[in-house]
Amino acid sequence: MILNAKNLWKRYSRRGETFAAVQDVNLEALPGELTVIFGKSGSGKSTLLSILAGLNAPDEGAVSLNGKDLYSLNDEELSRVRNLNIGYVPQNDASLPNLTVLENVILPAALAGLEDAEAVAQRILNSLDIGQLADEYPSKLSGGELRRVALARALVLSPEVVIADEPTSNLDDENGELVFRILAELSRNGTAVIVSTHDPRGTEFGDRLYTMKGGILSPS
Amino acid sequence: MNLNTTKIAFLNSWRSPFRSIGLLVLIAVFSTVILAGGLFSLSLDQGLSVVGSRLGADVILIPSGSDIEKNGLFLQGDTKQNFLPQDLLKFVQSHSGVDQATPQHYFTTLGTSCCEKKVSVIGFDPKSDFVILPWIRQVLTKGVPAGSLVVGSDLQIGSKNSIRFFDQEFPVAAQLEPVGNKLDQAVFATTETVAQIRAAAEKKGYHFVSDESEVSAILLKLKKGADVNQLSQDIHFEFDGVQIFERKDMFGTIEKTVHLFQRVSWILAGFFLVIAIVALSVSFSVSANARKKEFAVIRVVGGTRKKLRRIVIAEAALVSSVGALVGTLFGSLVFFPFRVWIVDVFEVPFLLPPILTIVGVYVVALIVPFAVGPLAASRVAFRVGNLDAYQVLREGER
Ligand SMILES: Nc1ncnc2c1ncn2[C@@H]1O[C@H](COP(=O)(O)OP(=O)(O)O)[C@@H](O)[C@H]1O
Numbered sequence: 001m002i003l004n005a006k007n008l009w010k011r012y013s014r015r016g017e018t019f020a021a022v023q024d025v026n027l028e029a030l031p032g033e034l035t036v037i038f039g040k041s042g043s044g045k046s047t048l049l050s051i052l053a054g055l056n057a058p059d060e061g062a063v064s065l066n067g068k069d070l071y072s073l074n075d076e077e078l079s080r081v082r083n084l085n086i087g088y089v090p091q092n093d094a095s096l097p098n099l100t101v102l103e104n105v106i107l108p109a110a111l112a113g114l115e116d117a118e119a120v121a122q123r124i125l126n127s128l129d130i131g132q133l134a135d136e137y138p139s140k141l142s143g144g145e146l147r148r149v150a151l152a153r154a155l156v157l158s159p160e161v162v163i164a165d166e167p168t169s170n171l172d173d174e175n176g177e178l179v180f181r182i183l184a185e186l187s188r189n190g191t192a193v194i195v196s197t198h199d200p201r202g203t204e205f206g207d208r209l210y211t212m213k214g215g216i217l218s219p220s
Numbered sequence: 221m222n223l224n225t226t227k228i229a230f231l232n233s234w235r236s237p238f239r240s241i242g243l244l245v246l247i248a249v250f251s252t253v254i255l256a257g258g259l260f261s262l263s264l265d266q267g268l269s270v271v272g273s274r275l276g277a278d279v280i281l282i283p284s285g286s287d288i289e290k291n292g293l294f295l296q297g298d299t300k301q302n303f304l305p306q307d308l309l310k311f312v313q314s315h316s317g318v319d320q321a322t323p324q325h326y327f328t329t330l331g332t333s334c335c336e337k338k339v340s341v342i343g344f345d346p347k348s349d350f351v352i353l354p355w356i357r358q359v360l361t362k363g364v365p366a367g368s369l370v371v372g373s374d375l376q377i378g379s380k381n382s383i384r385f386f387d388q389e390f391p392v393a394a395q396l397e398p399v400g401n402k403l404d405q406a407v408f409a410t411t412e413t414v415a416q417i418r419a420a421a422e423k424k425g426y427h428f429v430s431d432e433s434e435v436s437a438i439l440l441k442l443k444k445g446a447d448v449n450q451l452s453q454d455i456h457f458e459f460d461g462v463q464i465f466e467r468k469d470m471f472g473t474i475e476k477t478v479h480l481f482q483r484v485s486w487i488l489a490g491f492f493l494v495i496a497i498v499a500l501s502v503s504f505s506v507s508a509n510a511r512k513k514e515f516a517v518i519r520v521v522g523g524t525r526k527k528l529r530r531i532v533i534a535e536a537a538l539v540s541s542v543g544a545l546v547g548t549l550f551g552s553l554v555f556f557p558f559r560v561w562i563v564d565v566f567e568v569p570f571l572l573p574p575i576l577t578i579v580g581v582y583v584v585a586l587i588v589p590f591a592v593g594p595l596a597a598s599r600v601a602f603r604v605g606n607l608d609a610y611q612v613l614r615e616g617e618r
């Protein structure tokens with residue numbers, strides 16, 4: 001067992017009404033497994049993944065990584081976990097516009113104080129078929145290319161857990177397939193991978209499939 | 221590659237030049253104002269105190285209606301004038317409130333008539349003098365031999381070490397330290413030497429309505445506790461056409477001008493400090509808001525709250541340190557070439573303060589603007605550190 005979520009609740013309020021975006025979710029992500037979460041837009045996938053990624057504290061329940069309760073760590077410790085142990089691809093792309101693609105990808109390594117991450121970063125960019133864009137600035141890239149830069153950034157420090165929120169949105173068929181292949185290969189090599197998607201290919205590549213509906217997660 | 225906080229801050233500033241240059245200019249202007257304003261202020265102070273201490277007299281008597289009246293000879297140095305009544309000197313020398321009294325005789329050589337340039341000559345009586353000799357002695361131990369001159373710091377004496385009046389060479393015995401006003405362009409001579417200059421002039425066919433025994437001004441040192449009003453009454457009772465100036469009167473207007481200028485400098489510096497802090501806070505805040513997603517990304521990949529704050533502060537420090545450097549450089553370029561011009565135009569005593577004071581002004585002009593950037597950014601830095609990365613990245617979804 002590596003990443004474990006227990007009885008997670010997250011409530012939001014809209015126009016004075018409180019509702020649960022995540023309702024009593026239990027989930028285990030094991031090394032070597034690709035977990036796929038399907039669900040319509042608004043079903044709570046992103047909220048759940050952000051909680052698992054250590055970015056969004058749940059109202060109830062706990063997330064533990066190798067037995068450590070993420071949300072009882074202080075900022076320094078939790079940041080370190082996000083830096084080294086978890087690779088998170090947000091649903092919306094964002095990058096540092098004043099850094100090149102390569103610099104953006106090695107950012108986690110830079111924060112970890114590691115130098116010479118360029119070679120690894122370049123290799124990952126190549127494998128995602130955007131190696132030739134390494135020295136470009138993000139503003140020059142298409143949506144699909146930015147999607148893959150975000151994935152490369154999440155992978156650069158070879159984290160034990162990769163959490164990707166709709167990683168193939170914005171991608172054409174060919175590149176969508178490529179991204180799923182890479183995620184599947186990662187999981188075969190021992191990474192715990194969690195992906196949310198609308199993409200039917202999820203069924204083909206996933207080891208464990210879930211569906212989310214109204215904040216409730218159930219096996220499918 | 222080592223992408224540390226400083227490097228990220230540097231790249232952010234370097235690759236967004238417009239944002240950075242705007243902030244940099246603001247800091248630079250602030251720094252220029254502090255440097256130039258500070259140096260101007262202190263130079264005026266210095267000029268005033270040197271002139272004051274060299275004047276040495278408590279009271280000056282001058283004829284009514286002379287030019288000296290307006291600005292005071294010792295500040296203005298221009299000498300078109302009448303003369304004092306003949307018996308006045310004896311009268312004040314024997315007055316009970318007067319400790320010392322010494323006469324002076326001024327004349328100005330007209331433009332090209334004698335020399336390359338219009339020169340003011342100040343004749344003094346070495347027997348009774350207590351004003352000029354003490355000051356001269358600072359630079360000259362062997363005294364002023366008859367027929368030789370003491371000249372102000374601005375006069376060109378050439379390699380012959382002499383000045384030519386009416387085709388006759390007069391040796392220069394000493395050159396004075398600068399005072400910061402037109403006295404720096406004056407020539408000081410004993411009564412005897414003045415007579416020689418006049419003789420030379422008359423040989424060339426010039427005639428004077430007055431002679432060197434005429435008195436242009438009498439400088440008084442009063443006894444302790446002497447009553448100036450009483451003295452003034454006594455003089456006016458006996459003589460007509462005498463103006464009585466106390467030292468504080470002579471410096472009154474000039475002091476007012478100087479202090480006004482100083483106050484304006486301080487207000488200006490304070491004004492720019494406020495403007496700089498407000499404008500910087502606003503622009504840091506606007507720019508941080510526009511860059512929320514960047515900061516959220518750093519947070520996602522493991523940046524601590526502290527790290528985000530550091531990046532904000534580092535960017536501010538970078539821009540303000542360069543701004544402070546540019547500003548002091550520019551301030552130096554404004555101040556040093558123009559200070560000569562200031563003396564001429566404003567006719568105020570103006571002397572550079574001691575070197576350590578100048579260094580101090582530089583330090584302040586560098587440090588204060590440098591500190592303003594990070595100070596103005598501190599609130600923004602705090603806010604950025606507290607941002608909710610997930611919510612920020614959600615914004616604008618779909
Ligand atoms: N900060 C928030 N405030 C209010 N409602 C929110 C907030 N974040 C998410 N929600 C709501 O929670 C629900 C789940 O959102 P999300 O997790 O983004 O779903 P999905 O990723 O499956 O589209 C949606 O109805 C969304 O509008």
Ligand SMILES: [Mg+2]
Nearest residue numbers: 045046047091
């Ligand atoms: Mg979503």
